[in-house]
Amino acid sequence: MIKKDCIVLSINGRKFKFSVGTGFGDVSPSETLTHTLRRRLGYTGSKESCDAGACGCCAVIADGEAIASCMALTVEMDGKSITTIEGLEDPIEGLDPIQQAFIDEYSFQCGYCTPGIIMVAKALFMSNPHPTANEISEALSGNYCRCISQYTVLRALNKLAGNENAELATFTRASDEVEDPIPVRQELYLSPYANGHVCAHSLD
Ligand code: FES
Ligand code: FES
DSSP states (O other): OOOOSEEEEEETTEEEEEEBSSSTTOBOTTOBHHHIIIIISOOOSSOOSSSSSSSOTTEEEETTEEEEGGGSBGGGGTTOEEEOGGGOSBTTTBSOHHHHHHHHTTOOSSOSSHHHHHHHHHHHHHHOSSOOHHHHHHHGGGOOOTTOOHHHHHHHHHHHHTOTTOOOOOOOOOOTTOSOHHHHHHHHTSOGGGTTSOOOOTTO
């Protein structure tokens, strides 16, 4: 139960104060962080897709941890420091090294999944500057790329981590010859970063 009338969020270094309630302009107790960022503040970099915590497109960093913003209530973010993809570029140094690596390796196609993937990767590199290839894949197991760009995403992140010789994950595609169609469908909906296996969801 939220008892405060106001909440304060730091978003990309700027402080925002919101009144909480059900009146015009208030942040309602059921408003998600995705809604607040995209529709209230115009931070449309984090994408709204499944709206159910399953795809990672809406990921942002809250107090150093990647979270699915569609699964976080804005009122729960009171006092937290949120970073979205818009806040990653340094005004002096320029693009974050992860952003630059994605450009160098052409690590996206339509780009809809890209902000979420970059924010999850950023949280990982903040806590561990040299993650192993497995740690990178595991961290991204809650992200889904519909364009199958994961090969180049993994190449960019492994290069950045110093895993130059890491084998890239292979995407196990469902075969038309498989007899039982239900496992086939389940496999198709797995994150490609999970490398064909069920991984713990990193954004739940
Ligand atoms: S839109 Fe939030 S996880 Fe898919
Ligand atoms: S690049 Fe299109 S969804 Fe990932």
